[in-house]
């Protein structure tokens with residue numbers, strides 16, 4: 001029993017850090033309606049800066065003074081980001097805002113790598129709080145005790161600040177009703193910058209306080225933002241108290257799993273301490289079923305419209321069909337054409353895999369209107385399904401490949417069931433959290449998946465063991481996948497998807513079960529993406545958690561946006577251009593993330609309708625001219 | 627025989643009793659107007675009847691079936707169509723495709739994955755569009771249409787499942803007086819041909835008095851009158867609701 005209570009205390013101290021990030025995220029969202037994915041990056045930067053203060057300045061001042069200074073510096077960084085970037089995109093479609101903040105994640109990550117290097121950096125222990133107190137017969141570090149109290153303390157301060165001050169009243173007014181703020185005659189720009197600075201301050205504080213508990217490392221940004229998303233979704237967007245409750249709930253459930261440890265069920269032993277992420281998922285699932293807007297959240301108003309209005313879809317014109325057949329013919333003859341440069345076929349496989357990924361993502365994002373930020377989950381399930389079948393059961397290649405869409409389909413059915421119940425940013429965050437869970441499950445379940453080393457030795461067998469035949473197999477699967485998706489979109493099902501996106505009320509009022517339609521769409525997209533994952537495993541001969549991380553989800557989003565979300569050919573063009581860029585230019589530099597971030601920012605700020613979208617807009621105008 | 631029977635229906639939003647113990651019936655083939663000032667609870671009534679909102683108490687019966695607690699799509703399948711006060715067509719589809727979508731759903735083909743939708747029920751869709759006078763716009767994107775035309779499309783969509791009851795929440799909102807009259811005349815002609823019962827709201831009293839078989843009046847969530855044009859015109863309570871604001875019937879209509 002005492003071990004349970006002890007773990008519960010541990011849980012409380014972990015909850016504080018989680019609360020700081022989530023509270024900042026929630027506050028910023030409440031006022032500016034922007035989901036700042038870079039919020040985890042600010043936390044990470046906080047840990048790094050605090051590390052530098054604690055080691056360079058050192059002593060009492062370096063540590064404690066450093067923590068305060070760090071929080072302030074991160075707050076200022078936040079304000080600068082708001083003024084330079086976010087201010088330009090408050091009116092942009094939601095998807096673009098999410099992407100822009102993700103671009104920041106990439107840029108900040110590379111900046112951190114450049115400034116502090118790739119090593120993990122563990123700070124010193126907290127001066128003055130080095131000891132431990134005896135609790136329930138065990139040693140609890142004093143610093144953890146301090147963390148247990150600092151969380152609620154900040155919650156109370158925030159609560160009163162929001163309730164009693166003029167700034168707090170403005171924040172609450174803006175959270176509830178945007179119009180009201182302009183009616184009050186407040187300078188909205190100043191309010192937004194201030195809130196962004198405050199949210200960043202909290203995140204920086206959370207990160208800085210971790211300096212004595214865990215090493216600063218470059219993976220923190222995405223781990224933290226994944227957890228923070230779960231906390232905010234569970235607690236309810238915009239609610240500070242909800243964020244604390246959710247942080248405690250999730251941290252406690254995780255602590256409980258660790259306290260239970262290994263349990264024997266009649267000879268079948270289950271290690272609960274390896275199930276923390278599954279537990280987190282279950283908590284979120286239960287809360288979202290009972291309260292779709294979180295514990296203390298409120299229903300959100302209508303989601304802003306997706307970019308520009310969309311043209312009706314038309315069957316391919318003769319010109320497009322001809323172009324398609326020509327391209328296909330060239331692709332089929334590619335092994336002959338590129339006999340002297342074998343690298344072309346390797347690149348070709350990469351591009352085709354990217355096409356499967358982007359086309360399936362576009363399927364739910366465009367016509368379905370569901371902005372998935374976690375499409376890599378289904379890619380990963382496909383890849384691991386294939387690799388594990390081949391590794392553990394020595395399955396033949398095609399059987400392994402067949403497992404890919406099946407496992408991805410199952411995953412998409414499970415996750416999609418929850419996802420279609422939400423919309424807008426909630427859906428984006430939930431899908432991202434699911435992808436993080438798949439990633440972490442693969443990472444934690446070492447016995448089965450090989451943990452961070454992944455599964456190796458997944459090589460294609462005859463007749464697909466030559467570069468040419470493997471390429472042709474990939475081409476065949478990609479073409480089938482893309483044509484199937486296209487077929488579905490022109491069928492009643494695809495129309496029903498768009499109907500549910502264009503006007504859910506009207507769709508329901510003419511008998512369409514919108515959730516079910518979108519759920520099936522989610523499953524179909526997952527399965528097609530899974531095929532891409534299966535081929536990927538064979539193409540590389542291995543699969544590791546790294547290759548199915550959140551970065552892959554974002555690559556997919558960039559491909560879709562690059563091509564233009566409103567056309568069916570867009571994702572194919574986007575994927576081809578992007579995968580080629582990635583394989584050629586980006587491999588040349590160590591700081592490819594920052595470069596990718598730069599491309600995304602450029603895209604968001606300069607070409608909001610993508611390549612094909614921009615061309616399409618240009619085309620009819622040309623026709624009109626005499 | 628009564629087609630739709632509303633019994634002691636109530637709904638509150640926070641402290642506002644939007645609909646308060648309202649009971650009325652729509653007889654088979656009847657053209658029933660529901661009138662009342664803005665905020666009287668008309669849309670809330672419609673939303674409860676078509677299942678979009680769950681009532682706090684009371685029940686809704688349609689052809690001896692209890693609709694209370696059913697979702698909109700089930701109620702639609704039972705033969706109740708509706709148009710919306712704020713128009714909502716599928717903006718990424720053509721006019722014909724909007725109607726085809728409803729026909730596809732009615733035929734239970736929503737989950738078909740193979741045969742293209744554009745060729746399904748096209749004739750029937752064009753026929754419906756013809757009846758509302760919109761066949762020439764069949765292949766235009768629906769979002770490009772003028773407001774009054776969208777209302778006609780809505781009507782075509784609502785007729786797609788051969789409903790026996792049609793709910794029309796302010797079908798003429800935002801139209802010029804002439805247009806209003808034409809649209810309601812069109813609706814009346816179509817429903818009489820088909821024997822459809824209609825419950826509709828309308829602000830123009832001229833239109834209501836000219837076309838409705840019967841009129842019910844809602845004010846602050848309560849049903850205050852039920853009768854034919856003459857009895858409503860002479861009803862002191864109704865006069866107070868409208869004239870109490872210093873407006874005539876016609877001006878009260880035009881102002882909202």
Ligand SMILES: Nc1ncnc2c1ncn2[C@@H]1O[C@H](COP(=O)(O)OP(=O)(O)O)[C@@H](O)[C@H]1O
Pocket residue numbers: 639642643644662663664665666667668669670671
């Ligand atoms: N979703 C809602 N939430 C809160 N109040 C509402 C909601 N819908 C309607 N109301 C209120 O209920 C009352 C009746 O509204 P409504 O049914 O739209 O009236 P009408 O259609 O007759 O103009 C009004 O006071 C309105 O403000």
Ligand SMILES: [Mg+2]
Pocket residue numbers: 668669670711795
């Ligand atoms: Mg109304």
